Amino acid sequence: MKRSPFASGSQNPIACSIDREAWVEHNKSSMETTHHTEPNNLLAAPPRVVNVGLELFAVNLVSQGAEVVHVQWRPPAGGISHLIGLLEKLRS
Amino acid sequence: MQGSRGSPLKLTEEANQEALRRILTGEPILIDVVPAAQVIPDLADHVILHAGPPISWEEMCGPMRGAVTGIAVFEGWAKDLDDAANKAIVGSFAFHPNHHFGAVGPMTGLTTRSQPLIVVENSAFGNRAYCTINEGLGKVMRFGGNDAEVLNRLRWIREVLGPALGRALRELGGVPLKPLIARGLTMGDEMHQRNVACSSLFLRQLAPALARTSKSKDELVACLEFIGRNDQFFLNIAMATGKALTDPARDLEGCSVVTAMSRNGTDFGIRVSGTGDRWFTAPVEMPVGIYFPGFSERDANPDMGDSAIVETIGLGAFAMAAAPAVIAYVGAGRAAEAAAFTRSMAEIVVGSNPAWVIPALDFAGVPTGIDLRLVVETGLAPTINTGIAHREPGIGQVGAGIVKAPLACFEQALVAFAETMDIE
Numbered sequence: 001m002k003r004s005p006f007a008s009g010s011q012n013p014i015a016c017s018i019d020r021e022a023w024v025e026h027n028k029s030s031m032e033t034t035h036h037t038e039p040n041n042l043l044a045a046p047p048r049v050v051n052v053g054l055e056l057f058a059v060n061l062v063s064q065g066a067e068v069v070h071v072q073w074r075p076p077a078g079g080i081s082h083l084i085g086l087l088e089k090l091r092s
Numbered sequence: 093m094q095g096s097r098g099s100p101l102k103l104t105e106e107a108n109q110e111a112l113r114r115i116l117t118g119e120p121i122l123i124d125v126v127p128a129a130q131v132i133p134d135l136a137d138h139v140i141l142h143a144g145p146p147i148s149w150e151e152m153c154g155p156m157r158g159a160v161t162g163i164a165v166f167e168g169w170a171k172d173l174d175d176a177a178n179k180a181i182v183g184s185f186a187f188h189p190n191h192h193f194g195a196v197g198p199m200t201g202l203t204t205r206s207q208p209l210i211v212v213e214n215s216a217f218g219n220r221a222y223c224t225i226n227e228g229l230g231k232v233m234r235f236g237g238n239d240a241e242v243l244n245r246l247r248w249i250r251e252v253l254g255p256a257l258g259r260a261l262r263e264l265g266g267v268p269l270k271p272l273i274a275r276g277l278t279m280g281d282e283m284h285q286r287n288v289a290c291s292s293l294f295l296r297q298l299a300p301a302l303a304r305t306s307k308s309k310d311e312l313v314a315c316l317e318f319i320g321r322n323d324q325f326f327l328n329i330a331m332a333t334g335k336a337l338t339d340p341a342r343d344l345e346g347c348s349v350v351t352a353m354s355r356n357g358t359d360f361g362i363r364v365s366g367t368g369d370r371w372f373t374a375p376v377e378m379p380v381g382i383y384f385p386g387f388s389e390r391d392a393n394p395d396m397g398d399s400a401i402v403e404t405i406g407l408g409a410f411a412m413a414a415a416p417a418v419i420a421y422v423g424a425g426r427a428a429e430a431a432a433f434t435r436s437m438a439e440i441v442v443g444s445n446p447a448w449v450i451p452a453l454d455f456a457g458v459p460t461g462i463d464l465r466l467v468v469e470t471g472l473a474p475t476i477n478t479g480i481a482h483r484e485p486g487i488g489q490v491g492a493g494i495v496k497a498p499l500a501c502f503e504q505a506l507v508a509f510a511e512t513m514d515i516e
Contacts, residue, residue: 076469083503086510087469090100090348 100346100513104366104465107347111365112442112461115405118337119216122329123266125258127250129205131222132193136205138169141190143201143398144356145371148187149180153357155236155393158485159200160185162238166246167204173238191352191363194339195222196331196398199234199481200357207246208254212269212332214340221335223328225249225257228318231488234397235481248314256315260301267297269333273407274448276326277458282415283330284399284408284477285422285492290326295319327399334401341461343368348509349442350462353400353474353497357393357481362501364464367508374500379480381493382423393483395495400476406445406458409475409494410437414450414458422477422492433475434459440466440474464509467502 049068051058058070077083129135140160152160161176164185170176179185190197197203202224209222227245231237261267272293279289299316306312319325338351347365354361360376363369376394383389402408412419412433419430431452437459438444444457462474473496480491510516 074471077503078471078499080503083468083506086506086515087465089515090104090465090510090513092099092101 100515103346103513104348107344107366108349108442108461108463111341111344111347111349111351114217114340115337115460116443116445116447117216118214118270118340120212120214120269120333120336121266122210122261122269122332123213124211124261125208125225125254126211127205127254128203128207128209128222128224131209131211131220132195132203134193135203137167138184139186139188139205140164141188141193141195141197141201141203142356143190143197143199143396144354145359145361145373146187146189147356147358149183149185151358153393153396154483154485155396155481155487156200156357158236158238159202159233160187161485162233162242163202163204165238166243167206189354189356190398191335191354192369193222194220194335196335196354196401197224197234198226198327198331198399199397199479200236201396201398202233206250208250208258210257210329210332212329212336213266214336217340219336219339221332221339223332223335225254226322226325226328228322229324229489235479235488236393236485237488238486252311253315253318256302256306256311257298259305260298263305264298264301267294269329270447272297273330273333277407277411277414277448278451280415280417281326282408282411282418282477284327284402285479286323286415286418287326287330288323290330291319291323294326294329330402330407331399334405334407335398337405338401341365346513348464350404350464350467350474352398353404353462353476354398355395355400357396360395360498360501362497362505364505364509366512367505370508372501372505372508374498374504377495377498379478379491379493379495380423381478381480381491382421383480383491384489387482387490391482391484391487391490393481395476395478396481397478399478400474400497403474403476404462406441406448406460409433409477410441410460411448411450411458412475412477413453416452418477422494424477424494436472437475439470440472464502464505467499468506471499473497473499473502 047066052071053073058068061068161173164170164176213220276290281289342351344365349365351365352363355376359373361371361373403410413431416427416430441459442461445460446457448458449455476495478495482490
């Protein structure tokens, strides 16, 4: 089993610090794959964006002429852990 | 628990399908118009039924208080509005929600013993629901109006229109409402803020019987004129239809379908089938909409009325796609955006109604059976089309708009619903 690149004990990948060695190990296969593929033209072509969550980002990109598909998304039950737990149990 | 009743998911899915079946297979028929005390015996003197969840005089908003003082004078329980207010302060009136007596009422929604009530019978289940007769637009009691013009109109409704409608309906043998509403949906009505088609279709069906049973030509002309110039006449009939269709879906074990949404101008309340007749309330929100000339949002009262019962059965804002004209009236955007409201509400319901379809959505049925779990999970609050009352008593309607049901009601209800399933 791969060692988590995130500091042990943390459940929040944004708030925790990253173990650099573990991160390299965790992503080794994908980094190698990227190394051997042809360079893509992501930066040469006009951007095409799928925006998830905050609509303001999509609105700003559209105002600059970008092609954007906005996905309305918000955390289930407003992110309230007690309600999320109840919903999970009610769906069991 | 799982050993005796199956998993929570299975129990709720089966119960919700049963609730949906009961709502969809109901057969609402407008059978009569009678004095309220005749069908609600608990309506004694000084008893006032109101819209929304329970509320005291002290908690009531301006238009609700205005309507209470007006109806007390109308019923002869007070000599004038000041006398009525003083009597209310000292507790001379007993206040109860319409929903506790099989009734509903728009905006302030007051029901008292001598007012004539529309009687809608659900012939598939044998239950009945009641609503007062729509008074028209502008300065009317449901929006807090209470002057002599308002009270005289109510007297005419009690003494002339109500009995005339009752005679005509009895002579007709009733008016089936399911096909009438189906046709109205294809003609641009959503049955909350637009009832132009259904009011016309109803009058077309009723007029011959009204003529045959009328006591005089003058009475006939007055009744036809009153109904004919009121585009919202059918609203109260649609509301009684909603109550008649949802009542058989109440009290189903494990059922997370919402059976009532209602507001009293102070609080918004919901009831859920699996939690019985308990109300879950939160402060009601302000409508967002368009105001009549001379008024603005500074004049507006928070949302009011039992009329959200029509959204509970898939009409109103849930059927916005059927009524692109109404979206301009309630100030909710462009006509092209009407379908988005219906599609959005389809994400929080158990199913759709094949008897009530929307041509603009390739004849998809209206979204029906609000599932408490889906509302909480998605954070999509039910949208309601609504009228806007002036915040001061005695003025009346000042606009129309849309309002969201507060999510807090649904969050409280989910906790209580889970408790009924032994889940904490």
